[in-house]
Amino acid sequence: xxxxxxxxxxxxxxxxxxxxxxxxxxxxxxxxxxxxxxxxxxxxxxxxxxxxxxxxxxxxxxxxxxxxxxxxxxxxxxxxxxxxxxxxxxxxxxxxxxxxxxxxxxxxxxxxxxxxxxxxxxxxxxxxxxxxxxxxxxxxxxxxxxxxxxxxxxxxxxxxxxxxxxxxxxxxxxxxxxxxxxxxxxxxxxxxxxxxxxxxxxxxxxxxxxxxxxxxxxxxxxxxxxxxxxxxxxxxxxxxxxxxxxxxxxxxxxxxxxxxxxxxxxxxxxxxxxxxxxxxxxxxxxxxxxxxxxxxxxxxxxxxxxxxxxxxxxxxxxxxxxxxxxxxxxxxxxxxxxxxxxxxxxxxxxxxxxxxxxxxxxxxx
Numbered sequence: 001x002x003x004x005x006x007x008x009x010x011x012x013x014x015x016x017x018x019x020x021x022x023x024x025x026x027x028x029x030x031x032x033x034x035x036x037x038x039x040x041x042x043x044x045x046x047x048x049x050x051x052x053x054x055x056x057x058x059x060x061x062x063x064x065x066x067x068x069x070x071x072x073x074x075x076x077x078x079x080x081x082x083x084x085x086x087x088x089x090x091x092x093x094x095x096x097x098x099x100x101x102x103x104x105x106x107x108x109x110x111x112x113x114x115x116x117x118x119x120x121x122x123x124x125x126x127x128x129x130x131x132x133x134x135x136x137x138x139x140x141x142x143x144x145x146x147x148x149x150x151x152x153x154x155x156x157x158x159x160x161x162x163x164x165x166x167x168x169x170x171x172x173x174x175x176x177x178x179x180x181x182x183x184x185x186x187x188x189x190x191x192x193x194x195x196x197x198x199x200x201x202x203x204x205x206x207x208x209x210x211x212x213x214x215x216x217x218x219x220x221x222x223x224x225x226x227x228x229x230x231x232x233x234x235x236x237x238x239x240x241x242x243x244x245x246x247x248x249x250x251x252x253x254x255x256x257x258x259x260x261x262x263x264x265x266x267x268x269x270x271x272x273x274x275x276x277x278x279x280x281x282x283x284x285x286x287x288x289x290x291x292x293x294x295x296x297x298x299x300x301x302x303x304x305x306x307x308x309x310x311x312x313x314x315x316x317x318x319x320x321x322x323x324x325x326x327x328x329x330x331x332x333x334x335x336x337x338x339x340x341x342x343x344x345x346x347x348x349x350x351x352x353x354x355x356x357x358x359x360x361x362x363x364x365x
Contacts, residue, residue, distance in 0.1 A: 024037070026332070029364070056208050099146050110154065119144065195242045279294060312325065
């Protein structure tokens with residue numbers, strides 16, 4: 001069977017099998033599209049709506065590498081932030097608990113700072129006036145017991161990226177939405193990549209978006225409104241989640257990374273030599289796959305399958321999104337789905353991802 005036909009058949013079968021209502025798959029090499037297809041539905045409820053190549057997705061944890069980490073990279077490139085600066089220095093003159101005083105930006109980015117994976121802070125924060133939530137969130141983060149000594153091991157953590165958001169906002173005197181829009185996505189011409197602050201969310205037609213969950217505690221299907229609960233109570237802008245965008249603009253951003261490494265084109269908002277630090281594993285031990293904000297494929301059982309080169313970075317998003325960027329082959333594979341629509345209980349995508357990625361790499365790798 002023709003390789004492209006097999007890929008398209010896999011996507012259509014995934015829709016039929018209920019793996020996700022719809023998807024957009026973009027494959028490109030050095031910025032040149034090799035495959036770009038939309039299948040299925042952007043929404044099933046309250047009425048079916050077709051998926052298109054221009055559908056905007058809640059990118060969920062793709063926020064970590066494509067917003068927060070790249071924002072840190074810009075500050076590091078400018079000399080405004082040090083990767084090995086400790087919290088005690090960065091948050092001075094606040095009193096930082098002893099267990100967290102020596103935690104560094106590098107450890108936070110590589111999920112090795114010791115913070116737990118996740119906590120339902122939103123349950124308490126939503127009871128507070130919006131003006132008081134950020135201060136209380138910062139108190140929660142400082143009071144949160146670490147699960148291991150910083151640097152000792154790695155544990156994927158949303159909480160660590162909430163701390164990075166705090167550091168970023170201290171350093172820039174602005175929020176991640178404004179900073180990334182003005183310093184990152186604007187200069188790189190990625191117009192749909194953006195946070196969706198809740199007070200501004202009504203300004204765009206919800207039909208432009210892939211629906212996510214029929215949310216139990218918000219009592220509605222989410223369209224263009226951040227799915228992540230902790231990001232939601234923070235106003236839609238957070239270090240761990242909240243970024244929206246199309247496959248096309250995710251592709252543009254990944255192509256900027258490739259162009260930077262190749263020394264092609266000007267106007268990039270970061271220094272290439274600092275970019276390289278973010279694209280390599282932070283720790284050499286087997287099983288510690290994290291670079292700085294980016295993940296790398298595990299040796300066994302990776303969602304990326306088994307055909308990407310060792311020089312690959314990427315990330316998954318809870319809503320059903322992912323990207324993998326093979327730096328050696330200059331190949332980007334972006335899969336955006338709405339697998340949590342209408343419920344997050346659907347986890348069939350876990351088995352599907354490696355099958356699809358292997359098919360893509362067999363054809364284009």
